[in-house]
Amino acid sequence: MRKVYIYKGFERFWHWTQSFLIIFLGVTGFEIHGSFSFFGYENAVNYHSIAAILFIILIIFAIFWHFTTGEWKQYIPTFENIKGQLNYYVFGIFKNAPHPTKKTVLSKLNPLQRLTYFGLKILVIPVMVLSGLLYMFYRYPQKYNMSALNIDGLETIAVFHTAGAFLLVAFLVAHLYLITTGNKPTTNLKAMITGFEDLEEEEVKIEKEEPIKIEEEKLPGTVN
Amino acid sequence: MKKIFLILIISAIAILSAVVWLKDKSVTTPHLAKLKEKYSKEYKVASDHSQYPALQKNFGTPQEVTETCLTCHNQRHIEVMNSSHWNWERPGYIQGKGIVYLGKKNAVNNYCIGVEGSEQSCAKCHIGFGMTDELFSFTDAKNIDCMVCHDNSGTYTKGSELAGYPTPALNLNEIAQHIGRPSRENCGVCHFFGGGGNNVKHGDLEKSMFAPTTEIDIHMGIDGPNLVCVDCHLTENHQMLGKVYSLASMNMDRSECEQCHTSNPHPKEILNEHTLKVACQTCHIPIYAKENATKMMWDWSTAGKLKDGQPYVEHDSLGNDTYMSIKGSFKWEKNVVPDYIWFNGTADHYLLGDKIADSTQPLVLNQLNGSYKDSRSKIIPVKIHTGKQIFDPVNEILIQPKLFAKVRGEGAFWKDFDWNRAAEIGMKDAGLPYSGKYDFIETKMYWPVNHQVSKKSEALACIDCHTRDNSRLAGLDDFYMPGRDYNPLVDNLGLILIVLTFIGVVSHGGVRIYYAQKIKKGEK
Known part of the structure; x- marks a missing residue:
């Protein structure tokens, strides 16, 4: 096992900012939805709008990063080994069986993760951003007398936006749990905080052939 | 680690300052300031009517006052007779x-129902004199009541049941000499007391x-x-x-x-x-x-x-x-x-x-x-x-029942309390059929x-309408309003999804812990 720098600085910044924003958007959003009251309706609306804009800015940076680094390839869905991965979660995990998908810097995600994140990136987030933008700006055609573009009402927009929000909450619950399914319960969390994770020797060797930064020396002592 | 916290703190500060910056500041706009300036100027009557020779004579009837008004304001009656205040x-x-x-x-309204047949009383709020019934002439300018709207002396009052004539024994000279822009009193005597x-x-x-x-x-x-x-x-x-x-x-x-x-x-x-x-x-x-x-x-x-x-x-x-x-x-x-x-x-x-x-x-x-x-x-x-x-x-x-009469026996409901008779006479006056029922x-x-x-x-505030309970707009259900409305299907399915995920996570975790302990024991 060797320490490998698996999550880059921006990636971690992106992940944690995104997680903060999504949770914040969820809390303010469900308050706007009428599920509970916490900030006060007016504040919730204002905060939600500000967080939404910040989130969109973050997404723009993230897209840029994904394409310039080629990291987007990590999310191409694959059905290879998907059965093995399912088997692991249903049986293997209880018997301390090894992870069926080897984690490497070039392939950080198992097939189930690939599929989930691909769905989030390609479906849920775009639907949320688009319906959110429409939510914010659907009155503009009427405001500027562009009656041809008039949107009759908020209902459809709201239905998509809320449905997406429920999916994200469910995702969050599962995601928080699945963090604990690393080699040790805290492995994945630590990796996303520090960027480093202990990966098996053989993969590191493979990685070594690539010009990948291995940070063992730079780090004083172990991360623990 | 430090770097990440730093970034998180910076972004938190950025969000907070954005919130504070975007928060409403209570300001008096230049527009509002101009309005305040405009309306703080005191109203002054343009001319002093008490000095006009025409208004010095003794007025016997209110019509004489109107005729005198029209000697100077000699086109205004045309405007007045073109208004709904006059024509009703x-x-x-x-x-x-x-x-x-x-x-x-x-x-027809659901207060005193209508004026038909009760003009004598209702005309207290007509800007004319002598509207005793529906045959009142709407073309006779001398019956315009200028004073009811323009009296600034505060003494002019129309009499009850006098068909729009003022109460007797008013000093019409005093009133005619204190004429001006309608005040709240002029409008209010009718508009504050509508419906009786x-x-x-x-x-x-x-x-x-x-x-x-x-x-x-x-x-x-x-x-x-x-x-x-x-x-x-x-x-x-x-x-x-x-x-x-x-x-x-x-x-x-x-x-x-x-x-x-x-x-x-x-x-x-x-x-x-x-x-x-x-x-x-x-x-x-x-x-x-x-x-x-x-x-x-x-x-x-x-x-x-x-x-x-x-x-x-x-x-x-x-x-x-x-x-x-x-x-x-x-x-x-x-x-x-x-x-x-x-x-x-x-x-x-x-x-x-x-x-x-x-x-x-x-x-x-x-x-x-x-x-x-x-x-x-x-x-x-x-x-x-x-x-x-x-x-x-x-x-x-x-x-349209006949309601008002000065004396009993004319069939007016307010005197005789007979609905059938009041209905019969009222509908006859209105030229409409009445079945007797x-x-x-x-x-x-x-x-x-x-x-x-x-x-x-x-x-x-937002929450007065954007709320599920007791929304002020609860009765307007032809549109989707955030906070008040939701799609029950989406909400129920969403909730079920979250609950199922949660149950799944908890039970999966439970089984994992159970097996982990079993394996530990086995190792021992």
């Missing part, structure tokens, strides 16, 4: 009915507004801008802006907030966007009838009970009439939360003689048109006055609430 009607186009001259002559008493009709126009505080009306408050009626009801050639939709049907000549305020008056853009669909009054008049109660329900069907052969009156603890033998039972309310409807400025009316489509449903006497989908419609606050009034179940029309039908009237604007600190 105005032309309007009603969808499906065409051009209709609508007014007190042919409209203070605040009976409107709910937002009543005697406290002769000299209101800013608590009652932010614009008219004597401790504030101190505006009078005609500051907003702008008038040119005796044609006034603003009309009440009990008797109006078209979206024109309305008195609007935008005359002074811009259409984007809020510092918060999200509020300005609301003005596309929400009228100013909706948020800025959170309650009406602030000082005195207004009549909310009038049930004519109980009228006519006598005690020892005499009519009587009952009051509630606040002094409001709850029963009158001549009129029936009433309900009054104070500090009323308005109802809300969509309104595009046009209205339809029940006119005397119109067939009632369905007498089992409450009959709407003035239908205000509008809906969410209609881009010209806005949400407005209204007072809904419900009534129970006499109708002919055979001919299916509302009955009468019953009572529920009716509804919509009164837009436009006055008693509150301070901005008292305006409605």
Whole structure:
């Protein structure tokens, strides 16, 4: 096992900012939805709008990063080994069986993760951003007398936006749990905080052939 | 680690400062400052009428005063005789009915029902002299009552049951010499007492507004801008802006907030966007009838009970009439939360003689048109006055009963308490059939609430409407409103999904812990 720098600085910044924003958007959003009251309706609306804009800015940076680094390839869905991965979660995990998908810097995600994140990136987030933008700006055609573009009402927009929000909450619950399914319960969390994770020797060797930064020396002592 | 915390802290600070920066700062806009300056100037009468020789002679009749007015203001009578204050009607186009001259002559309300046959009494609020019946000549200029609107001496009053003549023994010279712009008193003597008493009709126009505080009306408050009626009801050639939709049907000549305020008056853009669909009054008049109660329900069907052969009156603890033998039972309310409807400025009316489509449903006497989908419609606050009034179940029309007479025996309900006779005579006067059978039908009237604007600190907040429980707009269900509405299917499925995920996670975790311990034990 060797320490490998698996999550880059921006990636971690992106992940944690995104997680903060999504949770914040969820809390303010469900308050706007009428599920509970916490900030006060007016504040919730204002905060939600500000967080939404910040989130969109973050997404723009993230897209840029994904394409310039080629990291987007990590999310191409694959059905290879998907059965093995399912088997692991249903049986293997209880018997301390090894992870069926080897984690490497070039392939950080198992097939189930690939599929989930691909769905989030390609479906849920775009639907949320688009319906959110429409939510914010659907009155503009009427405001500027562009009656041809008039949107009759908020209902459809709201239905998509809320449905997406429920999916994200469910995702969050599962995601928080699945963090604990690393080699040790805290492995994945630590990796996303520090960027480093202990990966098996053989993969590191493979990685070594690539010009990948291995940070063992730079780090004083172990991360623990 | 440190780097990440630093980034998180910086972004948290950025978000917080953005929130603070975007938060509304209460500012007096330059526009508002200009308005305040404009209306702080005192009104001065342009000329001193007490010095005019023509006004020095002794006036025997009020008509003589009018004739004298017209010697100088020699075209004004044409304007006045072109006004609804004089004609008691105005032309309007009603969808499906065409051009209709609508007014007190042919409209029916659920207060005193109509003026027909009771002109002698009702003409107290007509700007003319001698309207004793429907044969009154609307072309005789000398019968215009200039003084009722323009008396600034504060002494002019019209007599009860005098067909619009002033009370005798007034000093008409004094009045004629103190003529000026209409004050709140001039308008209020009629408009505050419509329907037979203070605040009976409107709910937002009543005697406290002769000299209101800013608590009652932010614009008219004597401790504030101190505006009078005609500051907003702008008038040119005796044609006034603003009309009440009990008797109006078209979206024109309305008195609007935008005359002074811009259409984007809020510092918060999200509020300005609301003005596309929400009228100013909706948020800025959170309650009406602030000082005195207004009549909310009038049930004519109980009228006519006598005690020892005499009519009587009952009051509630606040002094409001709850029963009158001549009129029936009433309900009054104070500090009323308005109802809300969509309104595009046009209205339809029940006119005397119109067939009632369905007498089992409450009959709407003035239908205000509008809906969410209609881009010209806005949400407005209204007072809904419900009534129970006499109708002919055979001919299916509302009955205009004869109510008023000076003496018994003429068949007037207020003297003889006989519905059948009052209906028979009233309908004959109106030139309408009467089957001899009468019953009572529920009716509804919509009164837009436009006055008693509150301070901005008292305006409605988001949560007053955007809430699932007790939303002020709970009755307007033709559109989706965040906070109030949700799709039950999406919400239920969403909740089930979250609960299932949670159960899945907890049980999976539980099994993992169980096996982990088992393996540990095995190792031992």
